[in-house]
Amino acid sequence: MPLVSDIRRPSRKDPVVRRIVSSWRRLTGGRGVRDEKRTTLVACSGGADSSALLLALSTVSARARIEAAHVLHDMRPRAEAMADAERTAEFCAQLGVVLHEGRVTVAELRGNTESNARRCRYAELARIARSARCGTVATGHHADDQLETVLMRMIRGAGARGMSGIHSRRALDGCMLIRPMLGVTHADAEALCWRCGWVWAEDRTNKDVSRLRAALRSRVLPAIREIEPRAALHAVRTARAVGSAHDAVAARASALESGADRDENTIFFSRNMLRNEEPAVLAELIFRLHHSKSGGGRRDRIGQHSLNACIGGISDQSGESRCYELGGLSVRVEATFVSFS
Amino acid sequence: MPLVSDIRRPSRKDPVVRRIVSSWRRLTGGRGVRDEKRTTLVACSGGADSSALLLALSTVSARARIEAAHVLHDMRPRAEAMADAERTAEFCAQLGVVLHEGRVTVAELRGNTESNARRCRYAELARIARSARCGTVATGHHADDQLETVLMRMIRGAGARGMSGIHSRRALDGCMLIRPMLGVTHADAEALCWRCGWVWAEDRTNKDVSRLRAALRSRVLPAIREIEPRAALHAVRTARAVGSAHDAVAARASALESGADRDENTIFFSRNMLRNEEPAVLAELIFRLHHSKSGGGRRDRIGQHSLNACIGGISDQSGESRCYELGGLSVRVEATFVSFS
Numbered sequence: 314m315p316l317v318s319d320i321r322r323p324s325r326k327d328p329v330v331r332r333i334v335s336s337w338r339r340l341t342g343g344r345g346v347r348d349e350k351r352t353t354l355v356a357c358s359g360g361a362d363s364s365a366l367l368l369a370l371s372t373v374s375a376r377a378r379i380e381a382a383h384v385l386h387d388m389r390p391r392a393e394a395m396a397d398a399e400r401t402a403e404f405c406a407q408l409g410v411v412l413h414e415g416r417v418t419v420a421e422l423r424g425n426t427e428s429n430a431r432r433c434r435y436a437e438l439a440r441i442a443r444s445a446r447c448g449t450v451a452t453g454h455h456a457d458d459q460l461e462t463v464l465m466r467m468i469r470g471a472g473a474r475g476m477s478g479i480h481s482r483r484a485l486d487g488c489m490l491i492r493p494m495l496g497v498t499h500a501d502a503e504a505l506c507w508r509c510g511w512v513w514a515e516d517r518t519n520k521d522v523s524r525l526r527a528a529l530r531s532r533v534l535p536a537i538r539e540i541e542p543r544a545a546l547h548a549v550r551t552a553r554a555v556g557s558a559h560d561a562v563a564a565r566a567s568a569l570e571s572g573a574d575r576d577e578n579t580i581f582f583s584r585n586m587l588r589n590e591e592p593a594v595l596a597e598l599i600f601r602l603h604h605s606k607s608g609g610g611r612r613d614r615i616g617q618h619s620l621n622a623c624i625g626g627i628s629d630q631s632g633e634s635r636c637y638e639l640g641g642l643s644v645r646v647e648a649t650f651v652s653f654s
Numbered sequence: 655m656p657l658v659s660d661i662r663r664p665s666r667k668d669p670v671v672r673r674i675v676s677s678w679r680r681l682t683g684g685r686g687v688r689d690e691k692r693t694t695l696v697a698c699s700g701g702a703d704s705s706a707l708l709l710a711l712s713t714v715s716a717r718a719r720i721e722a723a724h725v726l727h728d729m730r731p732r733a734e735a736m737a738d739a740e741r742t743a744e745f746c747a748q749l750g751v752v753l754h755e756g757r758v759t760v761a762e763l764r765g766n767t768e769s770n771a772r773r774c775r776y777a778e779l780a781r782i783a784r785s786a787r788c789g790t791v792a793t794g795h796h797a798d799d800q801l802e803t804v805l806m807r808m809i810r811g812a813g814a815r816g817m818s819g820i821h822s823r824r825a826l827d828g829c830m831l832i833r834p835m836l837g838v839t840h841a842d843a844e845a846l847c848w849r850c851g852w853v854w855a856e857d858r859t860n861k862d863v864s865r866l867r868a869a870l871r872s873r874v875l876p877a878i879r880e881i882e883p884r885a886a887l888h889a890v891r892t893a894r895a896v897g898s899a900h901d902a903v904a905a906r907a908s909a910l911e912s913g914a915d916r917d918e919n920t921i922f923f924s925r926n927m928l929r930n931e932e933p934a935v936l937a938e939l940i941f942r943l944h945h946s947k948s949g950g951g952r953r954d955r956i957g958q959h960s961l962n963a964c965i966g967g968i969s970d971q972s973g974e975s976r977c978y979e980l981g982g983l984s985v986r987v988e989a990t991f992v993s994f995s
Contacts, residue, residue: 345971463808468801468878470888472895473814528881533874537809540869547811550958554813557934558899561906564932591905593898617891630686 317403321509325372329501333369337493340482341449348377353491354413354447356438357381359401359514362453365502366494368509370451371408381405382441382450384415384434388426397514404511413441427523439486448488454479455494455502456545461534463552465526470617473593477556478548498545565590566597579654587627587651595624602653603642614640627651658744662850666713670842674710678834681823682790689718694832695754695788697779698722700742702854703794706843707835709850711792712749722746723782723791725756725775729767738855745852754782768864780827789829795820796835796843797886802875804893806867811958814934818897819889839886906931907938920995928968928992936965943994944983955981968992 323330338344341351355370357363370379383401385394398414405412417433419426438450459478466475482491494502506513537544569590574581580602587595603615616639623637623644632648645652664671679685682692696711698704711720724742726735739755746753758774760767779791800819807816822833835843847854878885910931915922921943928936944956957980964978964985973989986993 460809464805467804467808467889467892468882468885470884470891472892473899476817476892476896525881529878532877532881536873536877537870540866540873541809543811544809548808550811551808551813551817554934554937555817555896555899557932558814558896558903561932561935562899562902565902565906591898591902593895594902596895596898 316400317407318510318512320404320407320511322371322408323368323505323509327369327505327508329365329497329505330369330372332496333366333493334373336481336496337370337373337451337491340491340493341489348374351449352378352445352447353380353449353451354438354442354445355379355381355410356434356450356452357383357401357405357412358453359383359397359404360453361503361506361513362455362494362499364404364453364511364513365497365505366451366453367405367408367410368505368511370493371410378447380411380413380445380447382413382415382438384417384437386430386434387418387420388430400514411445413445415441435485435490439488442488443486450485450488450490452490452492453494453502454492455497455499456549457499457534457538459495459552460537460545460548461526461529463548464533464537465529469525472596473555473559473562474597476552477559478552480556481553495549496546562591562593562597565594566601569594569598570601579652582651582653584627584647584649584651592624592628595627596620599623599639599642599644599653603639606642606653607640615642616640657741658748659851659853661745661748661852663712663749664709664846664850668710668846668849670706670838670846671710671713673837674707674834675714677822677837678711678714678792678832681832681834682830689715692790693719693786693788694721694790694792695779695783695786696720696722696751697775697791697793698724698742698746698753699794700724700738700745700855701794702844702847703796703835703840705745705794705852705854706838706846707792707794708746708749708751709846709852711834712751719788721752721754721786721788723754723756723779725758725778727771727775728759728761729771741855752786754786756782776826776831780829783829784827791826791829791831793831793833794835794843795833796838796840797890798840798875798879800836800893801878801886801889802867802870804889805874805878806870810866813937814896814900814903815938817893818900819893821897822894836890837887903932903934903938906935907942910935910939911942920993923992923994925968925988925990925992933965933969936968937961940964940980940983940985940994944980947983947994948981956983957981 325331337353338351341353353370355363355367357367367379367381373379383398385398402412415437417430417437419429419433422429442450463476463478466478479492479495481495482489484490503513541547569582569586599615599620607614619637619639623639626635626637626646634648635646637644637646643654666672666675678694679692682694694711696704696708698708708720708722714720724739726739743753756778758771758778760770760774763770783791804817804819807819820833820836822836824831844854882888910923940956940961948955960978960980964980967976967978967987975989976987978985978987984995
């Protein structure tokens, strides 16, 4: 008896398929690119979300090169992990999709297990994409993941950058990482699998589920979806709009930075010019300068309190000279200029 | 027997009082202003939130002029409304605070009852403030209200403007409306009333509670607060940061607008210049032009779909000429320029 019963490829006209495929085309260069140039490696755990992504992309013309990668983790019993891998292999075989197998060992790494697993998994996907000559890695993150992410960040007090949520596209070790399913929900993904006769595996390792995220997922999100069934799709729109506002802030900070005077270790700005900038722009400028000073330090190394004090000092009307220390970055505020070193 | 048992004025050193008072000072001009110049009318329903605000501001030096206003609505049984008004009067009398009484009739107005009530209440507060020569009206909106507001807007798909939530300060019919309690929670407000011996009335009309808001309040927010007790205070930080990013976007849109060429009814932009702007900036520019064209029309008169199509058309590489109609605003996209009329 085969592990997997017969799978029907979905119709190209299926509305969920159409939304996923058109998003995939938009994220891989838009109209100007032929499908066969959009070589894509789909991260497939065998769960409903990534399976739906593979099902949708399997409807694209045979000339397009869509391949899959399954990454084995050492975080659960080997037999269970192998069973999922085998079912995924048969799923791909039935769809006629080439499957690459990857492997990460995270159980013995120090630090946060979920974030180690995520980091290792993405590195492994990028490695497979390079060796398979795929320009793009696609993951099955969807609208409910986005709602969960922005909600989690909101109750942690994130700024506009954090509230832009899961990005639909970003660079990943020499290739491009895309999320073509942000415009569809988990229920859409399940329904698509169901229509194709695919009995998906419950996805237990392929997502990072912190305790906070798990608590929101089980106790808060079902109530929100019941109150507003389109909540997840709306949150995707919010995240995109806030992300665009953040990008405008980042562009302004970058323009300020490139217009500033420098000497060896110090960068100088006119105090009057900075005083007219929004706190969000000043915060972004400070993060950028901290980042280049510390050679890529994390944004959260600067405490919220010192950041606010420094921004307040730059913006106020006092002519007194003051100095703020922000995780290795010294900010001197003088009557007519502000210097960072 | 008096309606209200003896009330103790709180200590100035009470941490909740300190946070409210320092926020009040910041919102009414900062350090440069003497307290007696900060004439403030506190909107007081007799509920825990607005009572806590009045209790906190009653600790400010006797020279400061802090008065209160209670607005009667015609939306519930008269006896019940009058009982609250009388208890509020005695509360104010015990604190030595002058109380003004206002009255609004909304029951027979057409349209949404909650938004009619809100509009009429603010107009009445502004009228009282003018006649009492108070420059500022203060309301008891707090961190939990902010969390509720941004959550509600997120699941409706708001942009950065909407996600900036309840504003801590805005103009109101010739005076200033401030919310000095956004940095404290409803639980803080209740605890302060409790410490002062004030048995507050449950606040039944002084807040607009839509069905969506009521559903979130009863079913979602308690779970969020249990998962992350500081969720509301964090959401206040998020709303402020996103609001500042939106203000940067608005400043950019305003700069674009004032640099544009105009003839009688039309305003022209270089297509190349607009193409390099973030979608959030283009959306804000379109809203502004729509607003001045329609003489103050509402932002939501422009559908999300047509707005996105127009922004996409401005940003793409096509040289074709196209025209978009956005609720009375015509946008012509040409190879080298974009015109709005």
